[in-house]
Amino acid sequence: MVRCAIFAIGSELLEGSIVDTNSAWLGSRLTKAGFNVEQVRLIPDNREMIVSIFRQALNEYDCVLTTGGLGPTFDDLTAETVAEAVGVSAVLNETAKEHMINRLKNRNVTIKESHYRQAMLPEGCMLFPNERGTALGFGVEKNGNVIISMPGVPYETYLMFDEHIMPYLRSRFEMKERHSVDIRIGGLPESDVDDVLREFGFPEGLECIINVAKGEILVKLRGFDVELINEYAGRVRGRFEKNFIGFGTDGIAAVLLRTLREKGMTLSVAESCTGGLIGKELTDISGSSDVFMGGIISYSNDAKIRLLRVPENIIVNHGAVSEECARAMAIGAANQLRTTASVAVTGVAGPNGGTAEKPVGTVCIAWCVEKTVISKKFDFPGDREAIRIRTMKAALIGLNDLLKKGSL
Amino acid sequence: MVRCAIFAIGSELLEGSIVDTNSAWLGSRLTKAGFNVEQVRLIPDNREMIVSIFRQALNEYDCVLTTGGLGPTFDDLTAETVAEAVGVSAVLNETAKEHMINRLKNRNVTIKESHYRQAMLPEGCMLFPNERGTALGFGVEKNGNVIISMPGVPYETYLMFDEHIMPYLRSRFEMKERHSVDIRIGGLPESDVDDVLREFGFPEGLECIINVAKGEILVKLRGFDVELINEYAGRVRGRFEKNFIGFGTDGIAAVLLRTLREKGMTLSVAESCTGGLIGKELTDISGSSDVFMGGIISYSNDAKIRLLRVPENIIVNHGAVSEECARAMAIGAANQLRTTASVAVTGVAGPNGGTAEKPVGTVCIAWCVEKTVISKKFDFPGDREAIRIRTMKAALIGLNDLLKKGSL
Structure with missing residues (x-):
């Protein structure tokens, strides 16, 4: 068992x-690789505090990872505090200096005296390349344990960790990779999922963890025996067949895009209360353009009428937040963007705009698949953000269900 | 000085x-109220570890706050570990039990034996109402210090903290509120902002903190003397006039909506590479519907041509990622949605789709204000997510500049 601590400075x-x-990202990578993350702590820019925490951690943990505090300003204390905790000096590191000068030149930044501060690293440290920024990563040993420091910018740290630090850790520690399967479930309360999983009686060495995110439940099965995990993953899936969204960490957007691709279908959206969130979620995924054609954000009634061709009398008679309006929007999107599938949402995300009849959280969603339209009314709990996220997930889950099972 | 620790379990x-x-949210609230947050730590569901950390914290900090671990499952250890750390028993709390039963009844959940576990709280604890969930907050004292436990669900904890816990803390500790002004700056590298601020020589008792988020720099001035802070905030603003986005924690979307509202203008968007993100950002803000009419997500060329009336020869001759195309998209959005202002973006968000001529990060943005169109080509660094966020911010910052200053 390799024990780890992560410090964000x-x-x-x-x-x-x-x-x-950063800490969650690193925690996830380390856990998967078989490490035990036992401490995550945020530390203020206080020299004495940082040194004392580093010292203690180097006695206790096999591997200590830090992010942040590598910049050139006086607030950036990581290199000198690591040096102090380990008992070496911080000295100008020529490799780090060269790297920094090259990066800054490429960006046409004038190099100042203060920049050199960033190249003062613990004497004798090992270095880890940073292809995306000025500060190199570095590592030092003490008591047979190791402390490795990375920048605070996620974009820089992620690449550095995956390309350079993880290979080093794997070579240093003999790790047995932890396997896990994520099973995503939609449309059930946590307590129901919990009840079903309790009956399973998972064997020794197989952990089952339930996490809840807005509108989705993530069941994680984890352990070192990959066959056992796969067997139980199949059994869990079987028990939740109707509410199963997919395996893996893929969200519903990725799952839906795959379903559409398999069926050779194209997708458009008509968004009122989500205002672009559904489109954003779909286009977060690179390569979505082969399936997702686009959409219409019809935030105003006028936009619903003119761009989506929603008959005005529907809005007058039923209101913009109605299943009738959602259905007309879905048809409008499919027609205007010439897609074989579409989804439309209209609702009251709040905090204002609710009425006795249509309180905050009332959302109507319609799906159009090959000219057949189905709609449903929802009553979502939560604040504006939660309602918008639940709406987006319900819209995508609903379409995936329709395509996979032919019903909601 | 009131010292605080925050633990997420x-x-x-x-x-x-x-x-x-949760911890960042609580840290921000506590700092503003004048507390010193000196430790934030994530703790695994391990009984001995939790008890030992709680015990140590109750010796060291005036106020310890915890989130998470209040549920009914065997993993939920907070109440019993608080009890053990303080040296009292965990007993069935009738008020907590009543509350839980009422909440579950309203949700039509069958109450099970396991649910009662959630109402086992430290003997003699004070209670904090939870209007949004089943688990009450609770607090206990030891050594004259206090530990207060809240649920892990942000939506529940935020209300509980603002309505019940903060008032309690204010009555318990005599606090001097910390004032702060956030000054948002766009379109400058951090090192330039840093250089200018170094020249200022801020007086004793006024802290200046620089934070960088994708595409924006946040300068925070903080201290207990509100007049001094306001004076310096005005001076900082003056030095960055051209790149000043706004005061406060409002993002650029809120600032732009306010600018448009002041001018009696309306807004539409045409989004290609952002796929709905700009609309999402605008509609994150409640009340945006009086200014924001909607938009067209023209992810495919076909959608650009038909919905936005981009002339086909522009796409053939200049490509979909071109200033010419962006300009035509902006005009199309303003015409189709009948708005007085519009913004259009088209670009290569990556990781695929880049060419030698138009590498990943190439983004063209056009703004249309009262039929006048201006466009600009950008070369954004970062991964897909970073490029999309930078594009969104540049689009909104650019429009706000055009409206405020008449130029970019």
């Missing part, structure tokens, strides 16, 4: 100006 | 299945 993280996402 | 957080956003 920077007062802005503790003050909540920035959410630390 | 749950193995899923350390394993990176879920990103802990």
Whole structure:
């Protein structure tokens, strides 16, 4: 068992100006590789505090990872505190200096004295390349344990970790890879999923973890025996057949795009209360353009009428938030964008705009598949953001269900 | 000085299945109220570890806040570990039990024996209402310090904290509110902003913090003297007049909507590479519908030609990623949605689709204001997500500049 600690450095993280996402990303990578992440901690830019935490961690953990604090400003304390904790000096590292100068030249930034601060690294440290930024990663050993420091910019750290640090860790520690299967389930409350899983009685060495994200439940099966995991993953899927979205960490957007691709279909969207969120979610995925043709954000009634050809009397008689309107929007999107499938949403995301009859959270969704239209009314809990995310997920899950099973 | 620690409990957080956003939210609230957040730590669902960390924190900090681990399953250890750390028993709390039964009844969930586990709280604890979920918050004292536990669901915790816990903390600790002004700056590298701010020589008692988020720089001035802060905020703004986006934590979308509203203008969007992200960002803001009419997600060329009336020869001669195409898209959006302003984006978000002439990151943006069209070509760094976010921000910043200053 290789024990790890992850430290994210920077007062802005503790003050909540920035959410630390690096630690979760690293935690996920390390866990998968078989490491045990036992501590994640955010540390303010306080020299004594950082040194004392590093020292303690180097006694306790096989592997300590840090992000942040590698910049050129006086707030950036990671290199000197690592040096102090390990008991070496921070010295000008020529390789790090060269790298920094080259990067800054390419960006046409004038090099200043203060920049050199960034190349002061613990004496004798190993270096990890940074293809995306000025600060190299570095690692030092103490008591047979290792501390490795990376930049705070996720885009830089992710590549550095995958390409250089993980290979180093794998060569240093003999790891047995942890296997896991994620099973995504939609449209059921957590307690129902929990009840079913309790009956399973998973064997020793197979962990089952349930996570809930807005509108979706993620069941993770995890362990070192890949065959056992796959066997149980199949059994769990079987028990939730009707609500099964997919395996893997793919969200419903990726699953739906795959379904459409398999069937040779194309997709358009008509979005009112989500205002572009469904399109954004689909186009987050590279390569979506072969299936997703586009959409119409019909935030105003006028846009619904003119761009989507929703008959005005539908809006007058039923309101813009109605299944009738959603159905007309779905037909309009499919016609205007000439797609074989479409999805349309209209609702009250709040916090304002709710009425007794149509309170905040009322959302109508319609799906059009080969000119057949189906619609459904939802009553979503949560705030504006939660309602919009639930609407997006329900829209995509609904279409995938229609295409896979022919019904909702 | 009131010292605080925040603990987020749950193995899923350390394993990176879920990103802990509660701690940043609480850290921001506490910092603003004048507290010093000195530790944020994620703790796995391990009884001994939790108890030992709670015990140590209750010796060291005036106020310890925890989120997560209040559910009914065997993984949920917060109540019993708080009890153990403080040295009291966990007992069935009748108020908590009543609350839970009522909430579950409203949701038509059958109440099971396991649910009662959730109402086992430290003996003699104070309670904090949860208007949005089944688990009440609770607090206990030890050594004159206090530990308060909240649910892990952000939607529940945010309301509980603002309505019940913060008022309690304010009454318990005599706090001097920390004032801060956020100054948002766009279109400048961090090092340039840093250089200018170094010259300022901020007085004692006024902190200046620079944070960078994709495409925007946030300068935070902070301290207890509100007049001093406002004076310096005005001076900082003056030095960055050309790149000043706005004060406050409002993003550029909120600033732009306000500018449009002041001028009595309406907005539409035409999105290719962002696929709905610009519309999503605008409609994240409640009340955007008085200004934002909608948009067209023209992911395919066909959609650009038919829905936005982009002349086909523009796409043939210049390509879909060209200033010419962006300009035609902007005109098309304004015409189709009958708005006085519009913005259009088309680009290569990657990772595929780049060419030697138009590599990944090439983005063309056009703005149409009262029938006058201006366009600009960008070369954005970063991965797909970063390029899309930078495109969105540049599109909104550009329009706001055009409206405020008449030029980019």
